[in-house]
Amino acid sequence: MTRIYNTQPPGNVLVSAEDVAKTFPSADGGxxxxxxxxxxxxxxxxVVALLGRSGSGKSTLLRILAGLIPPSSGDVRYGGVPIEEAAPAVAMVFQSFALMPWLSVVENVELGLRASGVPxxxxxxxxxxxxxxxxLDGFEAAYPRELSGGMAQRVGFARAFVQRPDLLLMDEPFSALDALTGENLRSELMSxxxxxxxxxxxxxxxxxxxxExxxxxxRVLILxxxxxxxxxxxxxxxxxxxxxxxxxxxxxxxxLYALLTGKSATGPQSSMPSPLTHPLPAATSGGLAGLVEIVVAHGGQTDLPDLADExxxxxxxxxxxxxxxxxxGLLTIDGAQVFITDGGYAWHWAGIQESKSRFAELAVTRAPLVRTVVRALENSDTGTLRADFFRDLLRRGFNERDAERQLSLAIDWxxxxxxxxxxxxxxxxVLSEVSAGLAGLLDSDGEGPAGDPGAL
Structure with missing residues (x-):
């Protein structure tokens, strides 16, 4: 683990995790x-933030800390005592509000106290x-259906605060809100x-x-x-x-951005990336073209925090x-700076058909899942395969939702x-005629991975 610089957090340790691991059964029985x-x-x-991309295990870890699910191995302690069930001095705020629609605001806030036997x-x-x-005063008798998203999440906060917990756990509590509402609620929470x-x-x-x-x-912990x-x-x-x-x-x-986008400090990357080790980013071809166009308009390079703000x-x-x-290979990254490559310029300025051809070559040589799909289709007698073939392979490394998302992205590309x-x-x-002209790239030992369906 990389420690950027040392600091001593205040107070005694409330909750600790030691060598915690969590394993779930997969769809194929593994x-x-x-x-x-x-x-x-x-x-x-x-205040500690668990920061990481989707699928890094952040929400799972939070539930383990709350005692809602047990670790597969390792210890979780609250006040030095092993947690064997939901910790009584811990409250949780969920992303989805989790309000009971048949209860009023005040009844929703009372819910945890009622379960604890408070008079x-x-x-x-x-x-x-x-x-x-x-x-939220003035809305005590209102029902969840009468509340905006921001107001509903305020009820979630009130339900947590009313328990007077020593530790408040929050699972992306602002992600379902619009930007302005989320910003206001973050400020009020800290106040x-x-x-x-x-x-x-x-x-x-x-x-x-x-x-955020x-x-x-x-402190920020990167997962x-x-x-x-x-x-x-x-x-x-x-x-x-x-x-x-x-x-x-x-x-x-x-x-933080440089740490999230930098190479892993645990060692060199595999020379043969697979669809499971290098999944497709959640970006459509159209969205990618839009970003490249914006960076080109900024002179070929831009500062990502500034661009996000803009x-x-x-x-x-x-x-x-x-x-x-x-x-x-359309962009390169240096810290928080992003630059257009020569290939990125060539793709941006190409005509419609040429840009499609360039994208096809790049996807086959650099995107493991796209390459795997093309090779599998070429190895079938009819040039067609049921989508379930790829879904089943992807479920070896992804849950149901993420496997479907990966397949949808591959289809878009x-x-x-x-x-x-x-x-x-x-x-x-269904394989297209264009793929036949890329056979040499599929058989090469260049930058692209092997693409064998078994690599999944």
């Missing part, structure tokens, strides 16, 4: 390793106090936390947003790898409230597009490059 060798501690009075009068008093604290009415409370938040992590956290492990720990020494426009804030964002997006929203451009098509009526992938 197992899927999600976490391995995770070590961390959260102390009294600090009716006391739980009503505490619920009304929490509702006022989070700015409530800093007032210390919830004395000694610590916060651990799961996020995929770099800016820098805005909220005293990455397959299976997920903590790859870096970065203290954030910026006084609150934090100004996103300050040089120190921007420097922290740049540092486009009114979080910087992490651009990461899949940047990753796709890097995978195909393959269609754009006219490498193959997808017939939704028969649920079949």
């Amino acid at each position: 197992s899927l390793d999600v976490l391995d060798g995770v070590n961390l501690s959260i102390r009294e009075g600090e 009716r009068r006391e739980r009503r008093r505490r619920a009304l106090e929490a509702i006022d604290q989070i700015g 409530v936390w800093q007032e210390r009415e919830l004395a000694g409370q610590s916060i651990c938040i799961v996020t995929h947003s770099i800016e 992590a820098v805005q909220l956290a005293d 990455g790898g397959t299976p997920g492990a903590i790859q870096a720990e970065i203290p954030i020494h910026i006084p609150r409230p934090r100004d996103k426009r300050s040089p120190t804030f921007e420097a922290a964002v740049d540092s 486009l009114s997006f979080d910087i992490d929203d651009l990461l899949p597009l940047v990753d796709a451009g890097s995978m195909l 393959g269609r754009y490059g006219e490498l193959f098509d997808f017939d939704a009526d028969t649920d079949e992938l």
